[in-house]
Amino acid sequence: MLNRRNFLTAAIGVAAAGTLAACAKEDGGSSTSSGGSKTITLGFSQVGSESGWRSANTDSVKSAAKEAGYNLKFSDAQQKQENQISAIRSYIAQKVDVIAFSPVVVTGWDAVLKEAKAAKIPVVLTDRSVETSDQSLYVTLVGSDFTDEGRRAARILEKVLTKAGHKGAVKIAQLEGTTGAAPAIERAKGFKEVMDADHADDWKIVVSQTGDFTRAGGKQVMAAFLQSNPDVNVLFAHNDDMAIGAIQSIEAAGKKPGKDILIVSIDGVKDGFVAMSEGKINAIVECNPLLGPQLMDVVKKVKNGESVERWIKTKEGDYMQDQAKAALPSRKY
Ligand code: GYE
Secondary structure (H helix, E strand, C coil): CCCCCHHHHHHHHHHHHHHHHHHHEEEECEEECCCCEEEEEEEEEEEECCCHHHHHHHHHHHHHHHCCCEEEEEECCCHHHHHHHHHHHHHHHCCCEEEEEECCCCCHHHHHHHHHHHHCEEEECCCCCCCCHHHHCCCCCEEEHHHHHHHHHHHHHHHHHHHHCCCCCEEEEECCCCCCCHHHHHHHHHHHHHHHHCCCCCCEEEEEEEEEEHHHHHHHHHHHHHHHCCCCCCCCCCCHHHHHHHHHHHCCCCCEEEECCEEEEECCCCHHHHHHHHHCCCCEEEEECCCCHHHHHHHHHHHHCCCCCCCEEEEEECCEEHHHHHHHHCCCC
């Protein structure tokens, strides 16, 4: 049911979609490039602007579209599924060539994706996946393997514990990403898989809650964790921004992040590397947000009717604290 707040947000979404439609006229949706071939119009619905990762991803998409000479229609859904649905509907109405979007949550997309299919507009998922029984509703996913990132986080925590000379029970607090989002579900799954297989006796997730992938969320939830579970000695945060927020609460509680509470997070944004070089985050599993160039490539292929792989994965690495200072200057996001 729509409560008043959601209704207002939905109304704003519709208004935004209307503006998009108006812009489409202005920037000429079906212009022709100098070479005579029709310019590709791409409608892109972004999740929001919740994290450093997301800002880097948005910049990458916009600059790659510009570089490729596409007509990009971009909208920010402010982490609201209903805003994404209205944006996609507006792209269908504008008859864009290809729709790409990074779905805020995994479920609830079938109806709008069927509308895109009926309009013969191919859909490319970027960054996050959806759950659907009809695989024909999207062409491909360009993005990371989040389950593997969760596994890598557990493996790197093994190294962090060894390095810190940690003895005794490992009491883990987990800051989850947005509830129902692919990276939150799959990172938790991958981490737990390694934990259950190899650390059933010594590791335990004592508290776990969503911080919505934001700094404010991480700060607030960590403060509550420290009240309810003052004995946690490890934090696994599903992204750097939540870890950075949590660090503020850990310090406010008179504890040392990176020492009293060992911290592993995912993303590898610049501020994460800064916190790591200051000794406050112990290790980071990289998740690459620079998906723009790969996305533009796929969009062109899809537009030309070429076949593409079902899942185009991104390459990424893992970093320990002692690598942070050296890696920092060359970080691109
Ligand atoms: O890790 C987080 C962002 O979907 C991979 O979303 C992305 C995640 C990323 O908000 O920082």
